[in-house]
Amino acid sequence: MDDMEAEDADDAESLFVRPYTITQGRTAPARDDLTLITIVTTVEPAPGRAGTRGLQPEHRSILQQCLRPAAVAEVAAELNLPVAVTKILIDDLVGLGRVTTRPPIAMAVGSESNMTLLRAVRDGLRRI
Amino acid sequence: MVFVESDPVGGARAVTSPAAVKILVAGGFGVGKTTLVAAVSEVTPLRTEEYMTVASVGVDDVGGIEDKTTTTVAMDFGRITVNSQLVVYLFGTPGQERFWFMWNDLVQGALGAVVLADTRRLESSFASIDFFESRGIPFVVGVNCFHGRIDRDEREVREALDLGPEVPLVMGDMRQKSVGRDLLVSLVEYLIATGR
Numbered sequence: 267m268d269d270m271e272a273e274d275a276d277d278a279e280s281l282f283v284r285p286y287t288i289t290q291g292r293t294a295p296a297r298d299d300l301t302l303i304t305i306v307t308t309v310e311p312a313p314g315r316a317g318t319r320g321l322q323p324e325h326r327s328i329l330q331q332c333l334r335p336a337a338v339a340e341v342a343a344e345l346n347l348p349v350a351v352t353k354i355l356i357d358d359l360v361g362l363g364r365v366t367t368r369p370p371i372a373m374a375v376g377s378e379s380n381m382t383l384l385r386a387v388r389d390g391l392r393r394i
Numbered sequence: 395m396v397f398v399e400s401d402p403v404g405g406a407r408a409v410t411s412p413a414a415v416k417i418l419v420a421g422g423f424g425v426g427k428t429t430l431v432a433a434v435s436e437v438t439p440l441r442t443e444e445y446m447t448v449a450s451v452g453v454d455d456v457g458g459i460e461d462k463t464t465t466t467v468a469m470d471f472g473r474i475t476v477n478s479q480l481v482v483y484l485f486g487t488p489g490q491e492r493f494w495f496m497w498n499d500l501v502q503g504a505l506g507a508v509v510l511a512d513t514r515r516l517e518s519s520f521a522s523i524d525f526f527e528s529r530g531i532p533f534v535v536g537v538n539c540f541h542g543r544i545d546r547d548e549r550e551v552r553e554a555l556d557l558g559p560e561v562p563l564v565m566g567d568m569r570q571k572s573v574g575r576d577l578l579v580s581l582v583e584y585l586i587a588t589g590r
C-alpha cells in the first residue's frame with residue numbers, strides 16, 4: 267500500500283508514459299481474449315531450449331511469477347502495472363509459447379456441470 | 395475435473411492451471427468493500443489499476459491536440475483457493491458512479507455480486523442494486539452496523555432498498571471473516587436455488 271501511495275505522488279505524465287514504453291508503444295495486445303481472471307501459467311521449457319534472451323525484465327518477472335499459476339489481475343498487481351499494459355506483456359509470452367492461458371469458466375445457466383461447480387464453490391467457501 | 399490445455403511449443407511441459415471464477419463486491423464509498431475482501435481473502439488484498447481515458451465533452455480533432463484526460467481506477471481483489479482446480483477471485487469494485495463504465499468489463503463472467511449497504515445511508519447503495527438488477531446479475535446484500543448495533547431491522551432495510559423477499563440479506567460487521575463467509579455462501583446457495 268505504501269509504495270502505491272508513493273507512486274501516486276509521482277508526476278502523472280511519467281506514470282502514464284512509462285508503462286507504454288515497456289510495451290514499445292503498443293496500446294493493445296495482438297489477441298484480445300485475456301480477462302482479469304484468465305489464469306496464466308509458465309511453460310517449463312524443454313532442457314536446453316528457450317532462454318530469456320530478447321525478453322524484457324517485465325516478461326521475465328511474469329515467467330517467474332507464473333511458475334505458480336496466477337490470474338492476469340495478480341500479475342498486474344505484482345508488476346505494479348495497469349491491467350491493459352500487463353495484458354500486452356502476457357500476450358507477447360503467449361505468442362512465444364512461454365505461457366499458457368486458461369480462460370475463466372463459462373457459466374451455462376442451469377446446466378448440470380454448472381451445479382457441480384457451484385456446489386464446489388459453496389463447499390470451498392464454507393471452509394474458509 | 396480434467397482440463398485440457400493448449401499444447402505448448404517444442405516438447406515443453408505443461409502445468410495444469412486451475413480454473414477461476416469471480417464474485418464482485420459493490421456498494422458506495424466507505425461501505426466496507428475492501429474490508430470484506432481483506433477479511434475473507436487468503437492473501438493480503440492486492441490492488442491493480444486500469445487506465446481510464448475520458449474524452450472531454452464536445453471535442454473535435456484539432457491539430458492532434460489531445461483533449462483527453464487519463465486517470466486510473468483502482469480495484470482491490472482477493473483470492474480464495476477452493477482446491478487445486480478452482481480459485482475464487484473477489485473484486486471490490488469502484489463504487490462511484492462515474493466509474494461504472496468499468497463495471498461492464500468487471501461483470502463479464504462474474505457468478506454474482508455482494509452489495510454492501512450502510513444503514514446510515516442506504517441510498518448510497520441504490521445505484522449498485524439498480525445496476526445488478528437491470529443486468530440480471532444475481533446479488534445478495536450485506537448490511538453493516540458501524541456503531542456495533544443494528545439501528546434498523548431487516549424488514550425496514552428490505553423496504554428501504556426495495557428488495558424482494560428472495561434476495562438473501564446478511565447483517566453484521568464486515569471486519570469479521572465469518573460475516574464475509576456467510577455472505578459469499580448465501581450468494582452461491584442463492585445461485586444454486588435459482589438454478590443459475
Ligand SMILES: Nc1nc2c(ncn2[C@@H]2O[C@H](COP(=O)(O)OP(=O)(O)O)[C@@H](O)[C@H]2O)c(=O)[nH]1
Binds near residue numbers: 430539567
Ligand atoms: N465498525 C465497522 N467498521 C467497518 C465495517 N466495515 C468497514 N469498516 C471500516 O470502515 C472503513 C471503510 O471501509 P472500506 O472497506 O475501506 O470501504 P470501501 O470504500 O467500501 O472499500 C474502514 O476503516 C473499515 O475498517 C463494519 O462493518 N463495522
Ligand SMILES: [Mg+2]
Binds near residue numbers: 427428429470486
Ligand atoms: Mg475500498
